[in-house]
Amino acid sequence: xxxxxxxxxxxxxxxxxxxxxxxxxxxxxxxxxxxxxxxxxxxxxxxxxxxxxxxxxxxxxxxxxxxxxxxxxxxxxxxxxxxxxxxxxxxxxxxxxxxxxxxxxxxxxxxxxxxxxxxxxxxxxxxxxxxxxxxxxxxxxxxxxxxxxxxxxxxxxxxxxxxxxxxxxxxxxxxxxxxxxxx
Numbered sequence: 001x002x003x004x005x006x007x008x009x010x011x012x013x014x015x016x017x018x019x020x021x022x023x024x025x026x027x028x029x030x031x032x033x034x035x036x037x038x039x040x041x042x043x044x045x046x047x048x049x050x051x052x053x054x055x056x057x058x059x060x061x062x063x064x065x066x067x068x069x070x071x072x073x074x075x076x077x078x079x080x081x082x083x084x085x086x087x088x089x090x091x092x093x094x095x096x097x098x099x100x101x102x103x104x105x106x107x108x109x110x111x112x113x114x115x116x117x118x119x120x121x122x123x124x125x126x127x128x129x130x131x132x133x134x135x136x137x138x139x140x141x142x143x144x145x146x147x148x149x150x151x152x153x154x155x156x157x158x159x160x161x162x163x164x165x166x167x168x169x170x171x172x173x174x175x176x177x178x179x180x181x182x183x
């Protein structure tokens with residue numbers, strides 16, 4: 001299925017963004033364009049925001065077909081690459097606002113982990129947020145979104161294409177919750 005010109009333009013702009021380049025210990029080495037970081041197999045920083053509503057349901061969304069990684073996949077977290085001049089928290093707030101139109105909420109960082117696959121090498125920070133505000137989907141990145149239980153999302157991930165990095169983020173969050181007796 002072909003992508004629209006707007007999606008192609010968005011992807012080109014996204015590939016040119018300067019991303020924080022880090023080593024395997026998450027120490028910043030500099031900044032590189034996103035496409036170069038990915039092409040050279042270098043490590044970047046990323047944020048994953050698990051958005052819940054006040055009923056405890058998780059927001060799950062489907063990525064557009066123009067995404068360089070996991071096009072059309074379902075995703076349990078919004079987020080993205082940390083820009084060269086951003087902190088993890090600043091990136092998380094920006095991504096939540098851009099992708100779902102949610103701003104002014106408390107972001108709680110709960111875990112960091114290293115994600116290492118051939119097409120994606122990332123130091124990841126996992127955040128949670130709670131909001132009942134209406135979602136405003138960014139059309140260049142999000143096709144659709146809905147709320148479901150965490151268990152429903154994990155079950156669906158066994159039969160549908162879900163982003164492996166955000167599933168790891170969700171599992172990291174669940175491990176922390178289990179350690180604190182909150183699950």
